[in-house]
Amino acid sequence: MNIFDIIGPVMVGPSSSHTAGAVRIGYISRKLLGENVKSAEILLYGSFLATGKGHGTQKALVAGLMGMKADDNRIPYSLELAEELGIEITFGEALLRDAHPNSVLLRLLGETGRTLEIMGESLGGGIVNIAQIDGIATNFSGDYPTLVVHNIDQPGHVTEVTSMLAHKSVNIASMQLYRSNRGGDAVMVIECDQEVPADSIQWLEHIEGIKKVTYLSLQG
């Protein structure tokens, strides 16, 4: 156990799950979008919906979407800051079934028109889980550089991605594969020990059968 999970993290209050965890979900989502957010639809569920106002959950999510981390003193003013920057934010209720009690569904539009739908769960103590990307189940914490590849479910795509990683000396910490149905949409979630180079990600995007690549970098 990391003793700085016991003494720490440094965070803006009041709640590690409803505030710090919410900032983190927003932050990871912004990173996965890969560009500044132009508009965001934020749909809250469960305890996030019920007690979010008193915990500053909405401010925390918006702060994260603007690239702030959990210890940023500007978190309480994030809604005003977003308005000044012309970022369009709408809040609502997420209609989910059997979801984690602290869940949020984010529908994001980036400044170049890139879109992303993310379901995040705040598990407590500031730890989060990204449970869905664009409607397909995933399961990662954002603690590692994470590569998410959407492809058509057909032979060879896993080899293309893992060969590229081997070639760039990137070690795989964990790997998960999901698909909607045989021959349909598939997703690979790969947590890495090193950062994946930007040009390799662009290269992946141009491979036939690969529909979308999102990447969570821990740098910057």
Next chain:
Amino acid sequence: MIIYHSINDLVSLSEQLKLPMWQVIRKADCEARQVSEEESFATMKKMYQTMKQTDADYDKNLVSPSGMAGGAGEKMRVFNASGRNLAGEYLGLVMEKALKTGESNACMKRIVAAPTAGSCGVIPAVFLSFEEFNHMLEDRMVEAMYITAGIGAVIAENASIAGASGGCQAEIGSASAMAAAGLAYLQGGDNECIVHAMAFALKNMLGLTCDPVCGLVEVPCIKRNSAGAVNAVTSAQMALAGIRSAIAPDEVIDSMRRIGNELPACLKETGMGGLAVTESAMKVKEKLDAR
């Protein structure tokens, strides 16, 4: 590899390696995170200095969004200065600082979760007051912070530090136990004294429920930070006086886990029982919902 899973492990590693307990905990951190002793110490120092900053930045005029939290730390400061302080200068200061940090957390200011945001006032209250009162060197305070972290890690592994799984005993109780152990060290206690201070503090908090009004980290959390901090001082003082816990420290932690499991869900951060369902709480809820 230096690995500890229990209070007993911490004590025996300290004896085997002939190192003070805080250095055992630092060594384990260096190995686990692959950092140097200096880097580890600097990180812990930063945590302590952030606690100090939170205390210094306390704003007496802040009020939480619910309207329930704010201004109590200032009232305590004024009272302590009035000449009518019941508890002695040190304890008065401990209470004041616990309230200040707890209220700062409720008002969206920057804090150090120690071990959680809801219990973030306990350790700074006990430690910052001790440093101020005794003109301690900051590095010595950082050494004691390692003791709190190591004890907290053992509690997290064998029981819980989350109100949702263990009730408030897991949050304020753990924070109080961690603070008591650190305080015993600061006042010159040996390993045995440190771990018995921990045991007393945790025993005194067993069974404490997590039933906050409207689910917010405000009522009863903020004032309980003050009670948990004072309990840490009581516990350290008993251990320093040579009083020993009849129940072994690791067994107290194990009891906390079992009690936490047996607590009904309505008393574990669900807002469905205890103080959260009182008439007064319902009035606050109505006001909040109306906004």
